[in-house]
Every structure is written in structure tokens, then in C-alpha cells.
Amino acid sequence: MNGISIASVTVGTALALSAVGAVTPASAAPIVRAGWSAGWAAAVQRPVPGNDFAGPNWSMEGFDGQTVRQVVRLSSGGEQVRVRLSNLYGDRPLRITGASVAISGDGAALEPGAVRRLTFGGAPSATIRAGRVGASDRVRLPFRAPRSLTITLYLAGPTGPATFHENGLATTYRATGDHTADVDAGAFAGETSHSYYFLAGVDVRGGHGRGTVVAFGDSITDGHGSTPGANHRYPDRLAERLAAARRPLGVANAGIDGNLLLNELTPCFGEKGVTRFRRDVLQQPGVRTAIVLEGVNDLFASEFDNGCGTTPRVSAAQLITGYRALIGAARSRGVRVVGATLTPFKTPYIPTEMFERAEGIREEVNHWIRTSGEFDAVADFDRALADPEDVDRMRPAYDSGDGIHPNDVGYKAMAEAVDIHRL
Known part of the structure; x- marks a missing residue:
């Protein structure tokens, strides 16, 4: 889409970039669906080195055998949520080995009893092709807004450079190994960043929005x-x-x-x-x-x-x-x-x-x-x-x-x- 004026793009042209058919398994939930609304979103960017303006980040190196835990504040509540993930600027397929969503506790901790495994077309893992965006299946997690949710991704293999949002103004945590189900924050005590990685949006459904x-x-x-x-x-x-x-x-x-x-x-x-x-x-x-x-x-x-x-x-x-x-x-x-x-x-x-x-x-x-x-x-x-x-x-x-x-x-x-x- 670089270099194309929006005035010359017909309605629906850009939808090819976000087709969830690019996610394996192919039955993963479509992004555009009646009843859903964006409760949180980030505009994704190409990987860039850290700088004095926004601080250091992990986008150029990406991840390998690591868990990334990210906290977002939802502006609207509901009964169900789903998570949108972006590999728009990736140079290879992005393998999500495991993922969870939870009500946030303090820092990297999660609220006990409020952790939900994310699935993709019923499977616990998914692959998102380079240049594409995908969404998890819906999961029941009732909450009232404003409320912080935590999304945790386990990336078992090398991701290559990470599609990201540079200035998240929130703390993102990284740990070695699979810690998607950890309620406590112990594993995430070491490395932090102020950017979001692969995370494009969290949608809600079933509230009064x-x-x-x-x-x-x-x-x-x-x-x-x-x-x-x-x-x-x-x-x-x-x-x-x-x-x-x-x-x-x-x-x-x-x-x-x-x-x-x-x-x-x-x-x-x-x-x-x-x-x-x-x-x-x-x-x-x-x-x-x-x-x-x-x-x-x-x-x-x-x-x-x-x-x-x-x-x-x-x-x-x-x-x-x-x-x-x-x-x-x-x-x-x-x-x-x-x-x-x-x-x-x-x-x-x-x-x-x-x-x-x-x-x-x-x-x-x-x-x-x-x-x-x-x-x-x-x-x-x-x-x-x-x-x-x-x-x-x-x-x-x-x-x-x-x-x-x-x-x-x-x-x-x-x-x-x-x-x-x-x-």
C-alpha cells in the first residue's frame, strides 16, 4: 500500500492485508464480524532500532524461545474478548506457540482465576503469514471497563524482526521459556520494554457498547x-x-x-x-x-x-x-x-x-x-x-x-x- 493515496483506494481494497484466512488453522475467527468492537488498539509499525525519543525496544531482534507479556487498558467492557495479532512487517511466518488473556494484577502478575487460554480455530497455536493479521477465537472473560487485561504470547521459535508499536507508554515483559499460564510475575522480573509487539487490538462483545x-x-x-x-x-x-x-x-x-x-x-x-x-x-x-x-x-x-x-x-x-x-x-x-x-x-x-x-x-x-x-x-x-x-x-x-x-x-x-x- 505504500505510495497509494487513500483517495484512489476503493472500499475493501485494503482488507486483503488483514484477512484471517492467512492464519493457520484456516477456521480462525474473522476480524470483521457483527457485534464486535475495538476496546483497545495500537497502530503497528515496521521494526526500528531504539532511540532517545522512545527508548530501547526488541523489534529488530524479535523473539526466540521466549514469552512476551503485555498489559493493555480496555476502554469498553463485555462478556467475550478476542485478540488481534499482526505480522504485517514480518519477514517470515509468525508462529504463535501458545497464548493467554487474563485480568491484570500488579505489574506482570495476573488475577487468580481469571486466566484464559487463547485458541485459533480451536487449536492452541497458529501461524500468521508475513504481511497478514489474524485474530484468536472468542473467549468468555466478563469484565467492566476501564480495566486492564494482560495478553501473554509464547514464541518457541525465531520470529525474526517483530511488527510492533514503538511508544506504548506501558511496561511489556519478556521471559525465557513458556510462561503463558503463570499467575505470578516471578519469571518476568528481568527484561522490560515500553513497546507493544505483534499486538494490534483487543475486541469486546456482549456488553452495552x-x-x-x-x-x-x-x-x-x-x-x-x-x-x-x-x-x-x-x-x-x-x-x-x-x-x-x-x-x-x-x-x-x-x-x-x-x-x-x-x-x-x-x-x-x-x-x-x-x-x-x-x-x-x-x-x-x-x-x-x-x-x-x-x-x-x-x-x-x-x-x-x-x-x-x-x-x-x-x-x-x-x-x-x-x-x-x-x-x-x-x-x-x-x-x-x-x-x-x-x-x-x-x-x-x-x-x-x-x-x-x-x-x-x-x-x-x-x-x-x-x-x-x-x-x-x-x-x-x-x-x-x-x-x-x-x-x-x-x-x-x-x-x-x-x-x-x-x-x-x-x-x-x-x-x-x-x-x-x-x-
Whole structure:
């Protein structure tokens, strides 16, 4: 799908990437099925080395004879769950030797009596071909949200480089041998990471949910600058608001650090937004609304080379064309789109001339988002975060320290800026 504009992709084209027929045994549950909704999701990426921004990770080396234990926070409850696994960027078939899902305890521990073995077409193991995504069978595990679940995968043979999500802001654990059924955390005391591996989503069924809202964007949606392990990203806070208001909607986070709307810096920062929107948003089970917050990185990727190259400069008109492509793709699937204004980024780290050029584009784009009427609704994150004394910069109380990414309080302010009755 690289290099293909979403505007030129017909509905259903990208479904070939996620066909569960690629999983052995072939009778594994289909991903798109009535009644399911995404309770948690991660936008997957190509393997990349660790870096100072997101920290070390295990994606390049992959796994061999090891168990990976990953904790996710579900935004909607239900009676049944299933787990989606991705080998989209693998260089060989991915063999899942064993897997389990459980109610989380403390750290890597599990709640006693709440561990369920996962199966795939009735079998305890599965193989997912390179470039494909698969889902487990459904398993009964009643719970109320928000609640953390733990997914444990045993990978007996070499996986090769691992499809992953870089900035998980949660602790992932690794141990030698098969520990899928371990309730205690003893085996996982050694190695940890802050990324997710092979894990694309956890779906729920049988609750009172009315579908899923997908937050789509870059590092701000991904939650960079929030407290790791605290679930204080803006999509987490939005899920809490919905639960408090008794609006039973799941919230799935499809943010990727450094992601661009129009261009791609391979292999860093995920596929460009106009390419991945169909997979990461429209193919989420139960999706009803997308919140789009993307474009800031496009303004600066032509100026900075952080080891991944640079991109051509973009204009406000080009960004607007990209947003229209997303709106059109969503409308073709009956999905609402909330346009989020681009947030302030005035900081001493950006040279004045560069800032002024980018700021002019940001203001033009934000004016269009607010006034064009092309989105179904608007989330004005710009005004929610702006300093009243200098609206080009973020309010100091909301700043994580770099002038670009909010802190926990800032992410809460973003969530409060969303009209939950328009989702």
C-alpha cells in the first residue's frame, strides 16, 4: 500500500492485508464480524532500532524461545474478548506457540482465576503469514471497563524482526521459556520494554457498547509526554469521560510518534496517514467515529533530518486535500470524522524563521477546520491548550517540557474539549 493515496483506494481494497484466512488453522475467527468492537488498539509499525525519543525496544531482534507479556487498558467492557495479532512487517511466518488473556494484577502478575487460554480455530497455536493479521477465537472473560487485561504470547521459535508499536507508554515483559499460564510475575522480573509487539487490538462483545471512537494522529494522540503506565493520554481521558457520562463507546488509540499525514519517512514513524487510515481506523471493529489530529510533523519534516531523511515542504492546501481524502474514505464506510485543530508549537527549540513559516500554515489549516463545515464536528485542541497571553504557544501548565507535547494535565484538557455528544 505504500505510495497509494487513500483517495484512489476503493472500499475493501485494503482488507486483503488483514484477512484471517492467512492464519493457520484456516477456521480462525474473522476480524470483521457483527457485534464486535475495538476496546483497545495500537497502530503497528515496521521494526526500528531504539532511540532517545522512545527508548530501547526488541523489534529488530524479535523473539526466540521466549514469552512476551503485555498489559493493555480496555476502554469498553463485555462478556467475550478476542485478540488481534499482526505480522504485517514480518519477514517470515509468525508462529504463535501458545497464548493467554487474563485480568491484570500488579505489574506482570495476573488475577487468580481469571486466566484464559487463547485458541485459533480451536487449536492452541497458529501461524500468521508475513504481511497478514489474524485474530484468536472468542473467549468468555466478563469484565467492566476501564480495566486492564494482560495478553501473554509464547514464541518457541525465531520470529525474526517483530511488527510492533514503538511508544506504548506501558511496561511489556519478556521471559525465557513458556510462561503463558503463570499467575505470578516471578519469571518476568528481568527484561522490560515500553513497546507493544505483534499486538494490534483487543475486541469486546456482549456488553452495552455502541461502537468505537478511533483517535488517529501522531505523537500527541499516542500520548508522548504523559506519565508512562498512568493511562493519561487524551484518548484514555476521553474514554473516562464517556464512561462517566454513561455513553458506552470504546476508544481506540491509532496514534504513532512522528507520523505524517502526506509523506513517509521509511522506516521511521509508520506509514503516512493517508495510507494507513483505512487499516488503522476504518478496519477497526465497530468503528463509528474518527478524531483526526495530524499534520504538525508534515510542517517540519522538510527541515529536520533525525536519521530518517527529509520530506518535501507542504502547503496548507496540500494538507487540506489530505484531510478531504480521509473524510471521503470515512464517509464511504458510514464513519463520522471529527477534525481536530493543530496544537500550538511555539518553542525556543524551533528557529524563528522556520516557526513563522509553519505557524502561517497551521493558522490557515485551523481556520479551515473550524469554518469549512467539511468535518462532522470539530475538537478545538488548539484553543484548549493555547496560552491566553501568547496563543501561538502552549499554556505552561499544560506543557510536558518541550513546548510541543502536553503533560497529563494538558491531555486531560484536550479530552474535555471533545463534544462527546457528537461522537
